[in-house]
Amino acid sequence: MAAEPLVSIRHLAKSYRRGAQIVPVLSDITLDIAEGDFIALMGPSGSGKSTLLNLIAGIDRPDSGELRVGGVDISGLPESSLADWRAAHVGFIFQFYNLMPVLTAFENVELPLMLTRLGRAERRARVELVLGMVNLADRMDHYPSELSGGQQQRVAIARALITDPTLIVADEPTGDLDRASATEILAMLQRLNAEVGKTIIMVTHDAHAADAAKSLVHLEKGELLNGNSRR
Numbered sequence: 001m002a003a004e005p006l007v008s009i010r011h012l013a014k015s016y017r018r019g020a021q022i023v024p025v026l027s028d029i030t031l032d033i034a035e036g037d038f039i040a041l042m043g044p045s046g047s048g049k050s051t052l053l054n055l056i057a058g059i060d061r062p063d064s065g066e067l068r069v070g071g072v073d074i075s076g077l078p079e080s081s082l083a084d085w086r087a088a089h090v091g092f093i094f095q096f097y098n099l100m101p102v103l104t105a106f107e108n109v110e111l112p113l114m115l116t117r118l119g120r121a122e123r124r125a126r127v128e129l130v131l132g133m134v135n136l137a138d139r140m141d142h143y144p145s146e147l148s149g150g151q152q153q154r155v156a157i158a159r160a161l162i163t164d165p166t167l168i169v170a171d172e173p174t175g176d177l178d179r180a181s182a183t184e185i186l187a188m189l190q191r192l193n194a195e196v197g198k199t200i201i202m203v204t205h206d207a208h209a210a211d212a213a214k215s216l217v218h219l220e221k222g223e224l225l226n227g228n229s230r231r
């Protein structure tokens, strides 16, 4: 029997309410994502990519449908458990890095560990390990303003990895980078996928970025065009 997919989505729907108006965003999304996949989610602006990513990551909640991640029905979790689930299972990478400007690279990466029981020495060892993985061992004490965009995104990748999450979600991780830095970030994500086995879901507008992924999903006006297409 085939293993259960890491992410299993059935007939998922989401709309936003603005005053009296209801804005339908996603309708009837059905999708499986296998453990170890690296999936690119593409589609025009406003098609619902970030909304879908945020549902999978437990940042937002669906109106209806089924959403299981790692065997857990996350749409059924109460708010406090959902926050705990997210902290343990999801690493986030954003377009504009979202680093804390008053913290060094080291401290930014350490931050998610402050919510755990790990002691200081153990935290330091882990932070040094992941900053080494993104080739920033020599920039640990720099502030975000003292780093290039590509370096800041590498800090963000290290921060996403530090809790050893089940799933990494990235919303246009190369959207603000020049081609050379983008290529470097994509190579890093590919390595995390291939060598560390991380499952990655990446929203992107960029065909070059999508080429780095193993499979591709297209959203159009809140609907998937043709399920997963495998390369």
Ligand SMILES: Nc1ncnc2c1ncn2[C@@H]1O[C@H](COP(=O)(O)OP(=O)(O)OP(=O)(O)O)[C@@H](O)[C@H]1O
Pocket: 016, 017, 018, 023, 025, 043, 044, 045, 046, 047, 048, 049, 050, 051, 052
């Ligand atoms: N909090 C919200 N309240 C109301 N409408 C929203 C909200 N968030 C998103 N929307 C609407 O949902 C639709 C999908 O938005 P979403 O951000 O998912 O699109 P996207 O595919 O990520 O677009 P982009 O490529 O521009 O980032 C848009 O029409 C948007 O206006």
Ligand SMILES: [Mg+2]
Pocket: 049, 050, 051, 171
């Ligand atoms: Mg978006």
